[in-house]
Amino acid sequence: KLKTDLFSRTSHELKTPLISIKGFTELLLNLHYQKLDKEIVSILEEIQKGSKRLEDYINAIVESSKLEQGLLKLNLAEENLSFLINYCVRQLEGAAELRKQKVIVNVEKDMITKLDKERVYEIISNLLINAIKYTPVGGQITINSSEEDGFYIISIKDNGIGLTKEEKNQIFKQFGKIERYGQGWDVGIEGTGLGLYICKEIVDLHGGEIWVESDGRNMGCTFSFSIPIK
Ligand SMILES: Nc1ncnc2c1ncn2[C@@H]1O[C@H](COP(=O)(O)OP(=O)(O)O)[C@@H](O)[C@H]1O
Ligand SMILES: [Mg+2]
Incomplete structure (x- = not known):
């Protein structure tokens, strides 16, 4: 407090x-x-x-x-999640291009549900910026979608530096930033360490979940989140 x-x-x-x-x-x-x-x-x-x-x-x-503190209230309205994803990719394409990365969008055409579009945009852009930052030059990022048990599931997959088991336990916490100075990777080190914590809280407020999969160092990662279809 x-x-x-x-x-x-x-x-x-x-x-x-x-x-x-x-x-x-x-x-x-x-x-x-x-x-x-x-x-x-x-x-x-x-x-x-x-x-x-x-x-x-x-x-x-x-x-x-x-x-x-539970002070953030969602502004829910019927929105098209597919549109938000494509919009976000367009905004960040330049950043990926600077790092010579390819962004492949492979999502369903119209994913309509009730959500807070500014907050969900924030989730997508945080995950996409991370994928760009933590994937060395020349890498590839793929965004997929699926529909399961009343949820839309969005996943952002990269072929970057990946996460170890210990790192996976730390990253969704406040200031869960992992220091990468002088470790010889060509990855961005600026950042607050708050991005994934914010993503997790916003996904929670929507009644969804967020998780990460990675086979370890240099094996890339896939961040996914679910949003209920309402
Ligand atoms: N796509 C990714 N690949 C590898 N590591 C990642 C990826 N996304 C996040 N991380 C790790 O998780 C940590 C926390 O992420 P985040 O909360 O967004 O903070 P920040 O990006 O400001 O460091 C990062 O410091 C980074 O080490
Ligand atoms: Mg971040």
Whole structure:
């Protein structure tokens, strides 16, 4: 409880100055671009990137503490899960392309059910970003769907660095990030360690489940989640 209170208070206090840093950097870049030399522009872009990361981090902390306290309410409506998946893939295709990865989408055409589309989008994008980050250059990511016992099941499979048994037990916890510095993989190490915890809580709220399968180090992984058909 104390920890959660500290989270939400600190996050709020951090956000206010961050908004000015971000806002003024954008102002300089947008309004005064012509007057600035290249070196200054590239410094400003670094400031912009840094504030974006900090903002993402704060948002993740706020969301995860809301979920922990049961303060997050779903906004349910009838939606097309297939559309959400395709939309998300389109948004992240560029990131995969930068890593020379192929994303194959193999999902049913119309998967209609009641869900919170912003939150479910968040699940799909967290899983897809992870697959892109933790799969070395040239890898392959496949998204599949199926229908079982009144649930849609979505799975995101990669052929990346995989997970050991111990790692599988850790990753759905808050700050379940695994440090990969200096281990010689070409994988992204930035991140909050809150993504999968948030995914798990959101899936829970929908009445579904989330799980991972991996045969071990360098064997890739498959993350799956289910959403009830209503
Ligand atoms: N597709 C994946 N392949 C291998 N490891 C993964 C994959 N997705 C997640 N992980 C591991 O699970 C940890 C937790 O994931 P997440 O909660 O999204 O945090 P973050 O991505 O911010 O590190 C990651 O640090 C990573 O080590
Ligand atoms: Mg992540």
